[in-house]
Amino acid sequence: MAQASFADQGADLELSGIRKEFPGFLAIEDLDLVVPAGSFFALLGPSGCGKTTTLRIVAGLEPPTRGRVLIGGNDVTHLKAYRRPVNTVFQSYALFPHLSVLQNVAFGLKRRHISGADSDAHEALRLVELDHVADRKPQQLSGGQQQRVALARAIVNRPSLLLLDEPLGALDLKLRRQMQLELKKIQSQVGLTFVHVTHDQEEAMTMADTVAVMNHGRIEQLGAPADLYELPKTAFVADFLGQSNLFRGTVSSASARSVVVDVAGQSLTVPANRSVRDHGDLTIGVRPEKSQMHAGSAQHPADHNVIEGGRVAEVSYSGVSTQYTVQFPSLGRVVVFQQNADSGGPVAAGTQVSVSWPIESTFGLHDHRTIDVTAAANDAQEG
Amino acid sequence: MRFSLGKWLLPLYTALALILLLIPIAYTFIFSFNDYFKTNIGWQGFTFHNWTNVCDAQGLCSAFGNSLIIGVTSTLAATALGTALALALARYKFRGRGIVSLLIFIPMATPEVVLGAGLAAQFFTLNVEKGMGTVILAHTLFCLSFVVVTVKARVSSLDPALEEAGRDLYASPAQVFWRITFPLLIPGILSAALLSFALSFDDFIITYFNSGSMQTFPTFIYISASRGVPAEANVIASTVFILTLAVVVTSQVITRARAKALKN
Amino acid sequence: MALAGFANTSSRRTSAPMRRSRVAILLLLPGLAYLGLFFLAPLVSLVITSFEAPNPESFDIGSYVYSFQWQNYVAGVAEYWPIFLRSFVFAIIATVAALIIGYPIAYFIGVFLRGRASLQAFTLILVVAPFFISFLLRTLAWKQILGDDGWLVTTLKSLSIMPADGHITGTAFSVIFGLTYNFIPFMVLPIYASLERLDLRYLEASSDLYARPTTTFLKVTLPLSMPGVVSGTLLTFIPASGDYINASDDFLGGPSTQMVGNQIQANFLKLLDYPMAAVLSVVLMVIIMGVVTFYVRRSGTEDLV
Numbered sequence: 001m002a003q004a005s006f007a008d009q010g011a012d013l014e015l016s017g018i019r020k021e022f023p024g025f026l027a028i029e030d031l032d033l034v035v036p037a038g039s040f041f042a043l044l045g046p047s048g049c050g051k052t053t054t055l056r057i058v059a060g061l062e063p064p065t066r067g068r069v070l071i072g073g074n075d076v077t078h079l080k081a082y083r084r085p086v087n088t089v090f091q092s093y094a095l096f097p098h099l100s101v102l103q104n105v106a107f108g109l110k111r112r113h114i115s116g117a118d119s120d121a122h123e124a125l126r127l128v129e130l131d132h133v134a135d136r137k138p139q140q141l142s143g144g145q146q147q148r149v150a151l152a153r154a155i156v157n158r159p160s161l162l163l164l165d166e167p168l169g170a171l172d173l174k175l176r177r178q179m180q181l182e183l184k185k186i187q188s189q190v191g192l193t194f195v196h197v198t199h200d201q202e203e204a205m206t207m208a209d210t211v212a213v214m215n216h217g218r219i220e221q222l223g224a225p226a227d228l229y230e231l232p233k234t235a236f237v238a239d240f241l242g243q244s245n246l247f248r249g250t251v252s253s254a255s256a257r258s259v260v261v262d263v264a265g266q267s268l269t270v271p272a273n274r275s276v277r278d279h280g281d282l283t284i285g286v287r288p289e290k291s292q293m294h295a296g297s298a299q300h301p302a303d304h305n306v307i308e309g310g311r312v313a314e315v316s317y318s319g320v321s322t323q324y325t326v327q328f329p330s331l332g333r334v335v336v337f338q339q340n341a342d343s344g345g346p347v348a349a350g351t352q353v354s355v356s357w358p359i360e361s362t363f364g365l366h367d368h369r370t371i372d373v374t375a376a377a378n379d380a381q382e383g
Numbered sequence: 384m385r386f387s388l389g390k391w392l393l394p395l396y397t398a399l400a401l402i403l404l405l406i407p408i409a410y411t412f413i414f415s416f417n418d419y420f421k422t423n424i425g426w427q428g429f430t431f432h433n434w435t436n437v438c439d440a441q442g443l444c445s446a447f448g449n450s451l452i453i454g455v456t457s458t459l460a461a462t463a464l465g466t467a468l469a470l471a472l473a474r475y476k477f478r479g480r481g482i483v484s485l486l487i488f489i490p491m492a493t494p495e496v497v498l499g500a501g502l503a504a505q506f507f508t509l510n511v512e513k514g515m516g517t518v519i520l521a522h523t524l525f526c527l528s529f530v531v532v533t534v535k536a537r538v539s540s541l542d543p544a545l546e547e548a549g550r551d552l553y554a555s556p557a558q559v560f561w562r563i564t565f566p567l568l569i570p571g572i573l574s575a576a577l578l579s580f581a582l583s584f585d586d587f588i589i590t591y592f593n594s595g596s597m598q599t600f601p602t603f604i605y606i607s608a609s610r611g612v613p614a615e616a617n618v619i620a621s622t623v624f625i626l627t628l629a630v631v632v633t634s635q636v637i638t639r640a641r642a643k644a645l646k647n
Numbered sequence: 648m649a650l651a652g653f654a655n656t657s658s659r660r661t662s663a664p665m666r667r668s669r670v671a672i673l674l675l676l677p678g679l680a681y682l683g684l685f686f687l688a689p690l691v692s693l694v695i696t697s698f699e700a701p702n703p704e705s706f707d708i709g710s711y712v713y714s715f716q717w718q719n720y721v722a723g724v725a726e727y728w729p730i731f732l733r734s735f736v737f738a739i740i741a742t743v744a745a746l747i748i749g750y751p752i753a754y755f756i757g758v759f760l761r762g763r764a765s766l767q768a769f770t771l772i773l774v775v776a777p778f779f780i781s782f783l784l785r786t787l788a789w790k791q792i793l794g795d796d797g798w799l800v801t802t803l804k805s806l807s808i809m810p811a812d813g814h815i816t817g818t819a820f821s822v823i824f825g826l827t828y829n830f831i832p833f834m835v836l837p838i839y840a841s842l843e844r845l846d847l848r849y850l851e852a853s854s855d856l857y858a859r860p861t862t863t864f865l866k867v868t869l870p871l872s873m874p875g876v877v878s879g880t881l882l883t884f885i886p887a888s889g890d891y892i893n894a895s896d897d898f899l900g901g902p903s904t905q906m907v908g909n910q911i912q913a914n915f916l917k918l919l920d921y922p923m924a925a926v927l928s929v930v931l932m933v934i935i936m937g938v939v940t941f942y943v944r945r946s947g948t949e950d951l952v
Binding site: 393396400403404406407411476486490494496502503587604609617621632639 | 671672673674678682685686692696751752756765770781783785786787788789792828831832881885886888907911921924925931
């Protein structure tokens, strides 16, 4: 089987105390990270957060100012790029334009004088289903095909660690979704350790076992995609991964089970095990799709947080669901996603409503929102 | 198409300007067939004699041969030296970059007559006898800067990720250069070499200051200008013109065809 | 298995930056040595020669000794300032003329023919075609076309448009004509290069914002093609001001049209007055460097260098 020969186990990656300074700015600030062998790891963050620099330090293309890089337990910090058991899929693919697809894929094997380089290269091309274009030049291929050649060129070397630098960034949306599934499939086939850098939260969540959210050269939070989404620990993660309604208030009472926060006169509760802090100023939040909107006066279950006195300010209908922006005089704007399950049609703008959500869905953050949500999200998209 | 003013006025103007540009070429070509006697000025009648007996004009063919030797030699030297300089400037950080760039730029901004006189004064001071050697040294000098500029542009337009990909794929620095950088630079180096050859072949001013009694094609024409240039010189110029045109047109057609093939 | 090819990682520190600069020095050294030997040294010997005086112990013409004869400069400027003036006036007129004639050609190829690559290539080849034929021969061709026995002058004379004793060749007009003609391709190519990169949507945006075609040209197209205009004018002005073919008696010029180049050549190669040729060269070089520096600074295109 084609896959079998690639099924070497990947190696652990360990970064300890990595710091990278460029003239005039600090790209990475004391980064510690362990990526277990065989996992699909994503570094997620907006442009300029230091994720690509981290990747280049691992690849050996950039020396760290301080700290150590260990691959499979070996210190490779001072090892040159061409001596590291690491391969990269570059953002621009960086396929050599003067070489054929086959020569591109066989390039790394030939530099290491590995016998049977061409047959290994054909095998890798079969894995990405492109063996039939082996004799073409890279420029003759479509973007998606070039991307797969770049992948084949990297995995054919059976690196302990495969680095992917926004490899899907240049593809259109549909192709990107398709390649995400394909990459994931190939990773489970070859069993290598993948470190994937992206600014696309959906891409990170679909593909990776573990996601590290980076911001300003630091890792804000690290965990399984669902954990990050359900229980963000910082305002940046809450905003960058999906959307959040955040409320800043002061803790009025705290018990072993729950923390009650006073937000502009309204009492909101967060489970104690879902809150990072239990005293002083606290920002709590909830995802828009966990919230419900009720027109007029309604009975709310006891295990719900309820905010009253809102007025629908904006209605944005998108088929499957409707996004409402509800304006509260004291709390500002709250976003609610409502499934269009019943055929009643969307609630009209101007309607008086209340919003509620289960206490169990509420989370309490470590810090407070400092930047505008939408601006940060837009930055990330452009990066 | 885009602006009403340019719709017919601009193409017409360009056509007229191009005709003006091409008149001397046509003139030179036509007068290569002139059945001239002593001076090739007025039209005396049509003949193929000049084309079939080019070397009849005394000194012409040896001057042409000298031009070819000088062109090839100085192009080789300037291309080698200039490519190395271009690589250093585009790929390495070192102190004094600004001064080096300036030193490469100034020869291009120096009038040829000053370069020629300077070199001649230098050779005179050092008691070097003028001849083909001094002309080759001089041509290498003024071609050098043009090579640097042309090749440097090509190096700067290379995606640095290609070289990084080479390092990532286990190629040592030397292998990265010879297997990736250099092959990708070949088109730039070739066009720099062609430019060098053209500059050297057509140079008169610097050559005249440093050639002594040796003649190149341009100095031959200059010296014969006062008593009349033989029509055989027109034959050589026309042949060079046709050959160059053929090379340029063919390379255009090939690149175009290749680009088309790549699209499919 | 996969890791077998990789030797156990050592923490041996390799001095990457050092090595980089060593390669750079190897690459730089031959070229810089050449420039030093055959560009800087000749300039220095030119300056030294310009201070020489006739050798008092020798009666040979062309024998000089160094004596810090700064009066050479006074004599040179006093004798030749009208010729310097003429050279720069000719060169400036020719540059402006080449710009006026060349810009529309460049615009036609770069903007009007946009999207028709074959036509663009064809027209460009026609523009550079004069380069493929000897500079001296094409100038001689004009001499013969514009000469007193040429059909143009005879026709003009027979139609009484030109006085019977009139000439075209040997006049300032024909020298400037020759300079303009010979350097038009140098003007067209860089302007074309910057117009070719010009995003046509800027022009559409400008006309969308109520600019008339002339305003669009003056406010959008021209500023965006300035780098091309700057290099084109320099590529024309510098060789034009030092040229001596067009102004030479045997080509398009006459005794009243001599330029600095002719004087340098005559002093150096005919009169063997090396110090005077050197003085003229140094002064020409200094003036041109001054003009180039000023011009490049003013137009804000220093990255040209």
